[in-house]
Amino acid sequence: MAHIFGIRHLSPASSLHLCAYLEQKHPAYILIEGPSDCNDMIEDITQDQLQPPFAIMAYTTSSPIHSILYPYAKYSPEYVAMKWAKAHNIPCAFMDLPTSAFLSLDTKDDTRQDYEIDLDMDANDQWERIFEHETNSDAFQKAVTFFAHNLREIKPADEFTLLRESYMNTTIQKLIKQGIHEDDIVVVCGAFHIEGIMEAKVLPDAQYEKLQKDISNITLMPYSYFRLSSLSGYGAGNKAPAYYELLWDYAKDGHMEQCAYAYLSKLSLYQREHGFNCSTAQVIEALQLAQSLSAMHQEQIPSLQDLKDAAITCMGYGNQAELMEAFMACEIGTTMGYLPKGMSKTAIQNDFYTQLKTLKLERFNTMNANTLALDLRENTSVKSEASAFLDLRRSCFLHQLRFLNIPFCVLQPNTQQSADWKEIWELKWSSEAEITLIENSLYGESVAYAAQFSIKQKLADATNMNACATLMEEAFLCGLNDSMSHALEAIQKLAIDSSSFEDIVKTAKRLSYIMRFHTLRRMENDAIEPLFHQLFYRAILLCVSSCQCDDKVSHSIMEGLKTINDLSIQHDHYMEEEWIQVLNELSLRDDINQLLSGYATAILLERGLLKEDEFQRIVIYHVSHGVPVDIAANWFEGFMMKNHYALIARSFIWKQLDDYIQELEDDDFLRALLYLRRAFSMYSAKEKHEIAQNLGSLWHLDQDSVAEILNTELKKEEQDLLNELEDFDFGDF
Incomplete structure (x- = not known):
């Protein structure tokens, strides 16, 4: 059997000891747990210009789209193995089931178990103490293999995992049949699969080939440390990817103990940069305390938990909240991968990054949210047309992304209603944005074509x-x-x-x-x-x-009246004569919904098209003795929905309303009260105060005293009574 080296994905120690193992064995071929239909990507992955973290993404070629990700960090054992193979001019390949097999399962069954070593916080601390700090490669390999053996006994493999292991063993055996001696092959896989691969049966050729059906596209994409962290929900991640990169950098140089110095120094630097006091003496004290804590665990090197506990005590004054942001920055960070131009495997990705460069938006392609203010007007201070309308071209591109639901940009509300030439965007890269971008490759080769195709589809529906x-x-x-x-x-x-x-x-x-x-x-x-x-x-x-409608649709019709009025004004009082004629008719007719009649009257008043005597005649006609309370109150509610101050300033309105209410019977008063309460709910406290002053003047009382009484908050029992009246059926009277 080939040499199998068991790893934990995203483990710096696994990568460190794997390098030593490869140097010892110096194999002729390396097989890596990974999708076998992605072998042609290894050349791109190992380019020096590529900067981890990155991910291989596979997705189905028809809707609904299903996708699967294979993320890698700088310290991923699989990535380290590929880089080692390239540096030593040794061939390597992926050996796991092709992506199509995973995607086929994903579309039918979501019950497949994930056998990555998934640990909680306490177990992660133990993993780091026992495995990540181990400096002896043989001891590490034996410990990981034993750990995986026990895990396999506790949690037996399901059928799909057994199929994967059979496929991997079959790939190994086919390589041996091609003439490569088993002693010259090193297999890199999750430690959980070691026993499974060794015991798995070789698949018949027909079944082996059947599993290689092509139903997916594959691409590379940048990734982020946040997505790799446990906070993102990614099961095979680790809780502190930035910290583990730090551990990897020092461990491969043979100075693992210096990781503790660097981590505490980074915490201190973050605190000082963000306005907190943190002296060198506190850093030294924290280091000494962390070393003492590790000694209590009979460890020579402090774990991350030791460092955090010491930092809280010595740098955070015993308060964990004091350092929470610093912990996030130093353990997870904002590191994002980078792919050289042309390395992405979908045209829409290439177009996206080309557009970012052309439109000078590359600096916004970060994990941190950035604000971009656009002025859509022509910039007359530049010479070229491209520069003159740069912000307008940016706007079109960002709107295309927004329409495609690619979460790279968010349009902020325009607080300056008159500044229609101004747009404020918030831009932030995320792996979700990249995934959505790739999924849209089914709709076009560029962002613009994808948006065009999507609009065409939606128009058809x-x-x-x-x-x-x-x-x-x-x-x-x-x-x-x-x-x-x-x-x-x-x-x-x-x-x-x-x-x-x-x-x-x-x-x-x-x-x-x-x-x-x-x-x-x-x-x-x-x-x-x-x-x-x-x-x-x-x-x-x-x-x-x-407008001859019931109350259920009256408010939507009212919105239509408001829109027509606005449009008439915006377009140079377009068809104003016809529109005013309709408003006059609505203000006088009895066979339409009176809420809308009142609203039409309010529009006429707001536009200065009612003489005072005409206005008073209309008010008297709709709010006077003999008019049913439902009709009068409904009309008055619609009437109050326009220019509030134009109504407040007219004392005649309040006198007419007061006379009308005075004449109501008790039952009708309760009914009117609900309408009036709803109508006045749209008025501000200042406006209500001025109305109350008007009533005080009308009643020949002190205006401020009346305003204070009328605007006093209702008692609970009074409020409860009004709430009960809302549901009361006045048709029983």
Whole structure:
């Protein structure tokens, strides 16, 4: 049988002793636990320009997409073995089941066990003390093999693991049949698999070849230490990848004990850089305490837990919270891998990184969140067109990523409503962003093509104009003229039969946005304007009939009225005469929902289109004795939803309301109370205070005293009574 060296994935000690083992055996061939259909990637993986951590990602070639990751750190034994093989000009290959076998299982069964040595915090500390600090290679190998033997007895392998081990043994035997002596082969695999490989049966050729079916694509991607840490949920990771890299760097140079000095120094540096006091004397005291703690465990080198306990005592004044951020930075950190240009195996990855370089966004490709402010206007202080519209091109690219749900960028809310030329983005790389990017390779060879394809797919499924207009707006933000044209065609087809007031208004609003800002974003507009005018006119024609509705839909219709009013103003008072005629009709008619009638009146008042005597006549008509309380209160609620201060300043309104309420019977008063309570809930405390002052003046009382009483918080029993009234059926009266 070939020489088998058992490892724990992501273990610096495994890598250290594996190097010594390889130097001792100097094999003619190295086989490594890893997907056998990724052998052609080993050449790229071992390039000097590649910087770990990185991952091999395999994913299915059809939707729904399933993927699997094989991450590696600088100190991963598999990666160290590949680098050793290249340095010594010795061939090496992966020997585990191909990725297709794992992906096939993933699509059918999620019950496969993971036999990586998974340890809790206390067990990790013991692992480090017993294994990571071991300096004798023979002792390490024997201890790991014995540990794996006991683990296998406690947790027997499942059928899939046995299949993997048979496949690996078959790969070994095929290599021997090719003429390589078994003594010249070193096998690197998880220690759990040592016995399984040695005892596994060789697979028949037919079964061996059947497992090699091709249903997946494979690519390389950068990875991060956060993803490798236990905090990310990755089972085969370790809790402190940055610390273990530090341990690896000193161990391979023969100075493992200096890792403790370096770790405490890094903690101290972090504390000082972030405004905390941390002297050299405290670092020395912490080191001495850590060494004493390790001696109590009969260890010569402090473990990470020893170092942390000592740091808390000597540098954190006994308070763990004082050092939590420093622990995170020094144990996990923000290290992210790097792949040379062209090494990624999907075109969309290459396009992404090319775009980052072209758009000068490479500095934002980090684990730390960074803010990017964009000014979409032309920069007239530069000479080239590319530089003049750099921020606009950045915006289009970032919107494409956002639309594809690639979590590299997040658009922040615009707090300056008038600054439509300004965008604020938060950019942050994550492995999830890379994975999502790769998954989108099924939709196009570039980010733009993928966004275009996705828009086309969603347009095919859209069933109303607003859905198509939403996609048209997305295409507009993404800078995709062709997609905008396709969306416009879809809207025009649906517009023929559409009679939904809300759908028409929402669509017109989105078209308006594109019309108003097409110059800023340098997009075409000619075909949009005629459709906007058509929809706007249809919306006005449908207004009155749409307002003949019940309370369930009245608020959505009200939003439509607000939108039409806004659009009319934004487009140079477009069709203002027709719109004002509709508002006047709504303010006077009795056969429409009175909430909407009141709202239409409020719009007329806000726009200064009601003379005072007309205004008073309308108010008296809707809020006067003889008008049912439901109708009057509903009208008043809609009326109060526009310019608050325009209403507060008119004392006539409050006198008319006061006279009306005074005449109500007790039962009607309770009913009106609910409407008024809901209406006034939209007013600020300052506005309520001014209304109360108006009432005080009306009642010939001290205004401030009335305001104080009326704005006093309700007692609990009073509040409970109002809550009960909300659910009361007044139809029983």
